[in-house]
Amino acid sequence: MKMEKEAMYYRKLDNNYVKCDLCPHDCHIPHDKAGRCRVRKNEGGTLYSLNYGEITSFALDPIEKKPLYHFYPGSRILSIGSFGCNLACSFCQNWQIAHREPEATYVTPEQLxxxxxxxxxxxxxxxxYNEPSIWYEFIYETAPLIHEAGMKNVLVTNGFIKDAPLRKLLPHIDAMNIDLKGFTNDFYKDLCGGALSPVKETIETAFKSCHMEITTLLVSESNDSFEEIEGLAKWIGSISREIPLHLSRYFPAYKMELPPTPMNLMKEAETIAKKYLDYVYLGNIAEVDRNTYCPQCGEEMIDRKLTINIHSLNEKRCKKCGKNMPIVC
Ligand code: SF4
Structure with a gap:
């Protein structure tokens, strides 16, 4: 039976208001209203998580689909999602569950x-599928049980979360793919209803704690200038050249009707990003080289043409030149 779950990270204010401290929106929420994410509701001065245990999507996916290319390549992962989101990207690929009221099935952490x-x-x-950081309480209770059972926890997130809840959750997380949606605050503000700096802070913190890859959807005429791509790749490279970056091709979705990002631009973006990063992959494109190569000697390490084949890798080292490869397997 579904239970009401009191939210973590909020403060009670006067007049039955609460202030949510989970994400940088800092919502002040009156009685009987929810925050911007629609899944945290104030009832009589207590904040509740409305999506606790509510599952709307469930699939056994290749890990490469998250996308994670350097974390147990060739494996599968049970992928689940709930509903709601704390951003409002006009090009949202999962708007049916992020911004609508989809059917859900309730499970407890133990049942999952x-x-x-x-x-x-x-x-x-x-x-x-939808934003996991606003599914916080359910993940915080489930992830340690998944670890106890000998399995891994992966977050595919927009990274728009405050530092304290992020740090409390990170010990239970093995890998993250973080969306870095663009590299200007205007893009985050105007097209996503968010801000850039909290996402950069999440990336810097997560990198020190778990395996991390980054995805940027290049949206035509919006965040795809060569200058912006260069700034983004350079900044990631300043943390580590070894962070894999997935540059994903945009197609019209939700409220965004601009044409798909041109293929020649995707290729040029890849070239620019490779000046600062050792592993850059193009996504949402059928005919593209998705293999992993040793950045030192060029040897093919992982072949992803039809099935995933790991070769030329010996105890995480390139068999040909001995370079240490940042691949968890
Ligand atoms: S998690 Fe939701 S309620 Fe809390 S601050 Fe963010 S948008 Fe507002």
Whole structure:
């Protein structure tokens, strides 16, 4: 039976208001209203998580689909999502669950672990599809149980979360794919209803704690100038050249009707990003080289043409030149 779940990270204010401290929106919420994410509601001065245990999407996916290319390549992961989002990207690819009221099935953390056990041949759970950071309480309670059961936890997130809740959750997270949606605050403000700096802070913090890859959807005429792409790649490279960057091609979705990002621009973006990063992959494109090569000697390490084949990798080192490869497997 569904239970009411009191939210973590909020403060009670006068007149039955509450202030939510989970994400940088800092919502002040009156009685009987929800925050911007629509999933945290004030009832009589207590903040509740409305999506606790509510699952709208469930699939056994290749890990490469998250996308994570350097974390157990070739494995599968049980991918689940709920509903709601704390950003409002006009090009949202998952708007049916992020911004609508989809049907959901309620499960407890213990039941989800049982479901994960019942499915064979996967490495654990990916919290994905809608924004997992606003599913905070459910993930915070489920992730340690998944670890106890010998499985992995993966977050596919927009990174728009405050520092304290992020740090409390990170010990239970093995890998993250963080959306860095653009590299100007105007893009975040005007097209996503957010801000750039909290996402950069999340990336810097997460990098020190777990395996991390970054995805940027290049949206035609919006965040795809060569100057912006260069700034973004240079900044990631200043943290580490070894962070994989996935440059994903935009197609019209939700409220955005601009044409798909031109292919020649995607290729040029890849070239620019490779000046600062060792592993740049293009996504949402059928005919593209998705293989991983040793950045030192050029040897092919992982072949992703039809099936995933790991070769030329010996105890995380390139078999040809011995370079240490940042691949978790
Ligand atoms: S998590 Fe939701 S309620 Fe809390 S501050 Fe962010 S948008 Fe507002």
């Amino acid at each position: 672990v049982q479901v994960a056990h019942a499915h064979k041949d996967h490495i654990g759970i990916a919290y994905t």
